[in-house]
Each structure stands twice: as C-alpha cells, then as structure tokens.
Amino acid sequence: MKVITPVDEKTVTTAIIERGAKALLDLVKSDVIIAGAGPSGLTAARYLAKGGLKTFVVERRLSFGGGIGGGGMLMPRIVVQSPSHEVLQEVGVRLDPYSKGVWVVDVAESIAKLATGAIDAGAGILLGVTVDDLVVKRSRVCGAVLQWSAVNISGLHVDPLAVESRAVVDCTGHDAEVIAIASRKNPDLKISVPGERSMDAVTAERRTVKCTGEVAPGLWVAGMAAAAVGQGPRMGPIFGGMLLSGRKVAEEIIKSLHR
Ligand code: 48F
Numbered sequence: 001m002k003v004i005t006p007v008d009e010k011t012v013t014t015a016i017i018e019r020g021a022k023a024l025l026d027l028v029k030s031d032v033i034i035a036g037a038g039p040s041g042l043t044a045a046r047y048l049a050k051g052g053l054k055t056f057v058v059e060r061r062l063s064f065g066g067g068i069g070g071g072g073m074l075m076p077r078i079v080v081q082s083p084s085h086e087v088l089q090e091v092g093v094r095l096d097p098y099s100k101g102v103w104v105v106d107v108a109e110s111i112a113k114l115a116t117g118a119i120d121a122g123a124g125i126l127l128g129v130t131v132d133d134l135v136v137k138r139s140r141v142c143g144a145v146l147q148w149s150a151v152n153i154s155g156l157h158v159d160p161l162a163v164e165s166r167a168v169v170d171c172t173g174h175d176a177e178v179i180a181i182a183s184r185k186n187p188d189l190k191i192s193v194p195g196e197r198s199m200d201a202v203t204a205e206r207r208t209v210k211c212t213g214e215v216a217p218g219l220w221v222a223g224m225a226a227a228a229v230g231q232g233p234r235m236g237p238i239f240g241g242m243l244l245s246g247r248k249v250a251e252e253i254i255k256s257l258h259r
Pocket residue numbers: 035036037038039040041058059060061064065066067068129130131132171172173174177178222223224225234235236237238239242
C-alpha cells in the first residue's frame with residue numbers, strides 16, 4: 001500500500017485561503033454572471049463559455065441542479081422532447097426513448113453531466129453564494145452584488161461585495177428573484193415579475209423559450225424565471241424548455257457582446 005502524504009493543518013489552511021482568494025479575485029470582473037445553477041443556468045454557462053466569454057455561475061445552495069433533482073414528484077426521471085435532447089446528447093446524457101420525439105432521462109446523470117459540461121467548457125461555478133442585488137448605473141446593469149448564503153440565513157448584518165460583468169442572467173427559477181429585486185429597487189429599469197400561470201405544458205415550453213432574452217440593458221432572463229417574467233404557464237417535470245432557453249440566452253448574449 002502506498003504511504004499517505006503527510007499534510008499538516010497549516011498547509012491545508014494556507015492552500016485553501018491562497019487559492020480560494022485567487023478564485024474569488026477572478027470573479028471580480030467577468031463577461032457574464034449567471035444567478036442559479038439549475039438546468040437553464042448550467043446550459044447557458046456551457047454555451048457562453050464555449051463562445052469564449054468569461055462566465056461564472058453563482059449558486060445559492062451548496063449543490064447544483066436546481067429543480068432537476070426532484071424529478072417528477074421525486075421519481076428519479078424527467079422528460080425532454082425534440083430538439084432539446086440535443087443539448088443533453090452533447091454532454092453525454094443517455095436518452096431513453098419513450099415515444100416519437102420524447103425521451104426520459106435520469107436526474108442524477110443530467111445534473112452531473114450538465115454541470116461537468118459547463119465546467120469543462122471553462123465556466124466557473126461558485127456554490128453557497130447568493131446574488132443579492134445588482135450594480136445599476138444610468139439604468140444599465142453592470143454587475144452583481146454577492147453575499148455568502150450562510151450570512152443571509154444567519155440574519156447577521158454583513159455588507160456584501162459587488163462584481164463587475166457585462167451581462168447578468170437571472171436563472172433563479174420560479175421566483176425570478178434577481179429581476180424581482182431589481183424591479184423593486186429600480187423603477188427606471190421598467191421590469192416586473194407578474195409570475196407564472198397555472199400548468200399547460202405545451203404552451204409553457206414554447207413560451208419559456210419565447211420570453212427568454214434581455215429584459216433591461218445588461219440584464220437577461222432564462223428558464224423558469226423567463227416564464228415568471230413573461231407570465232407563461234408552469235410545465236411540470238418536462239425540461240426541454242429550460243435547456244433551449246439556456247441555449248437561446250447564451251446565443252443572444254454572445255451575439256450582443258461580440259457586436
Ligand atoms: O429552479 P431551477 O432549477 O431553475 P431553472 O433552471 O429550471 C426550472 C426547473 O428546475 C423546474 C421547472 C421545469 O420543469 O419548473 O423548476 O429555471 O434552479 C434555480 C437555481 O437558482 C438558485 C436556486 O438555488 C436553484 O439552484 N437560486 C435562486 N435564487 C438565487 C439562486 C439567487 N438569488 N442567487 C443565486 N442562486
């Protein structure tokens with residue numbers, strides 16, 4: 001058996017602080033900050049990073065995947081339909097054919113591979129951090145205000161830190177949390193979150209993708225947050241709209257920032 005390399009506590013602590021601080025410094029200025037590591041956020045991150053943009057996903061929880069893990073009423077499967085299956089195929093998720101143009105996929109595999117796809121493309125994912133607010137100057141979103149989720153949960157008064165980015169994407173799901181905060185604080189941005197409508201899966205999938213895009217200068221929306229902003233219906237455990245929405249927002253941001 002090989003001998004375990006002895007590493008003392010001081011080395012562990014120094015390594016973590018040195019390299020952790022370096023990783024956080026890298027976040028200070030980026031092209032795109034995505035709030036939320038659910039299916040739409042992870043998909044957007046992969047295409048944005050592939051498109052050459054410096055991209056970070058900031059996720060409140062200590063895990064990624066958002067609503068994927070809950071499957072349909074905790075059954076470990078979700079459904080995707082054509083052409084969204086291509087997004088999963090590209091990251092190697094195995095598709096179980098169910099009916100014409102419809103596939104069933106494993107939730108754990110989807111979470112793992114969507115996240116790996118984003119990371120391998122070059123995107124960073126920061127866990128345990130909440131997008132608390134935005135940096136807004138002359139009616140333009142220029143960055144995100146970040147806070148440790150643990151601080152928010154504790155209720156302690158700790159000032160957050162702000163990072164600069166050319167685009168911020170709200171992929172926070174049903175509450176469109178970032179846009180909701182921005183709309184309360186910045187009437188000049190002329191945005192609102194009327195919320196989603198009751199379930200209608202077919203309409204919802206189309207509408208989510210349609211409502212994806214830039215909602216105010218520098219502020220973008222994708223996934224379920226787009227349905228909440230565009231008053232689209234909810235759709236339950238069919239995820240094609242989330243993947244296509246993530247891809248669409250990335251394509252539009254790439255076009256806009258490369259212009
Ligand atoms: O909810 P979520 O999975 O959003 P999505 O990508 O996908 C929606 C589907 O999962 C499902 C559905 C489709 O059938 O209806 O709900 O639109 O992922 C949102 C992620 O954002 C995180 C949250 O923890 C979750 O992982 N989040 C929420 N608010 C913040 C946040 C915030 N302010 N800052 C950072 N992360």
